[in-house]
Amino acid sequence: MKRGWSVLVAVLVLAALGAGGWFLAGWYGGAGPDKATSFVVPQGATLTSTAQKLAEEGLISSSDGFLLRAKLLGSGDPVKAGEFAIPPGSSPASILDILQHGEVIRRFVTIPEGLPSVMVHERLMAEPLLTGEIAVPTEGSVLPDSYDFERGEARADVLARMQGAMSEFIAAEWPRRDKGLPVSTPEEAIALAAIVEKETGVPRERRMVAGLYSNRLRKGMRLQADPTIIYPITRGKPLGRRIRRSEIDAVNGYNTYSMVGLPVGPITNPGRESILAVLHPADTDAIYMVADGSGGHAFSDTLAGHNDNVAAWRKLRRQRGEIE
Incomplete structure (x- = not known):
């Protein structure tokens, strides 16, 4: 009788060990994708909905098995929203750790210095990993730079960061401006900086060009900047031909050949260096x-x-x- 009980206990122990080994192997074993892939956790996703999505995309074999093991063996931290890189052969345990503690994949959209707002709009609308609609931003409201974003992020949120960066930059630099400038507001500084941005592609000239236009403003001379002729015609896009006499003579709020002073607004989105050139122009x-x-x-x-x-x-x- 004793021998029978011993055999039964041994069988039960072996069965338990086998079940435990199977349970652990299903969590720590490398049964993930056969190649590197990305996985997106939507905003507001729960562990349950994430497990279902992982199973649907073939990254785990069973959402129920994943959930059970996650609750018993995994961290209690919530999964993060965003796009994550999943290495080939990742175990369910490592996948959960990536979704809870890994770095979200960041992508970038670049706005070059002097890109007009119509082209900023085109660039954002052409990015397929962004979502939602946006209007053409106000000219001069976007600070040229490279901005990171997540897959599925709203275009409006990315644009808000671009505009927030411009607001923060001019707010920080305006109080540090030189004395005696011919511009009296940050808005006027950006309008003049946009002309400087368009008038020279040589970085070392920016302060000199800013000094020249500052002198013209002080003297009441017309700025006579060709890009201000083009802006009302193309909204800042390349004209693609020579300027016509009729366009030089045109009277509008931008053409500085037919008016004294600054345009009614910026003709592009100037970069940091052009803004700084206007705030600290060359002594010339x-x-x-x-x-x-x-x-x-x-x-x-x-x-x-x-x-x-x-x-x-x-x-x-x-x-x-x-x-x-």
Whole structure:
């Protein structure tokens, strides 16, 4: 009789050990995807809904088995919303740990300096991993930079971060501005910075261009910035042709050839360096500039000097075959 009980106990122990081993192997064993994949936990997801989604996508074999093991063997921390990278061969235990404590995959959208708002709108609307609709943002309200986002994030939220960054930057830098500037508000500073952004692609020139336009504003001279002619026509997109005489003479709130002072608003979204150039312009007497053929400009504080620079530029263009 004793021998029978011993055998029965041994069988039960072995069965229990086998069941326990099976239970643990189903949690810690590598039965995950055969290749690296991503998994999205929606906002507001519970452990139960996450387990069901994992099973539907083939990352675990059973949602019920996953839930039972998670409650007995896993952490009690909630799963995080977002997109996660799941390595090949991940066990259910490691998958849960990734969803509870791992880093959410961050993606990026870049807004270059001088990108007008119509093109900011196009760039955000073209990003397939973002959701929802947005209107074209106010010109000059977006700070150019690279912004991270999560798969499925609302475009409105990403745009709000871009606009918040501009608001924070100008709010921090405006009190540090030089004395005696010809701009009296942060909004005017951004409007002038947008012109500086469009007028030069040479970083070292920004403060010089800002100084030149500051001088013109103080003297009551027209700014005569070509990009302000183009903006009402294309909303900041490339014109793709030469400016017409009628467009130079056009009277509107932006064309600084037909008006004195700043445009009614920015003509693009200026970057940090152009804004800083306006807030800390070069100490210069220059009031004229013309392209010098190197990508930059030749500056002058007299009309005679400017005419000489213009003649040199035209000569260079003739040598290049650009004009007759």
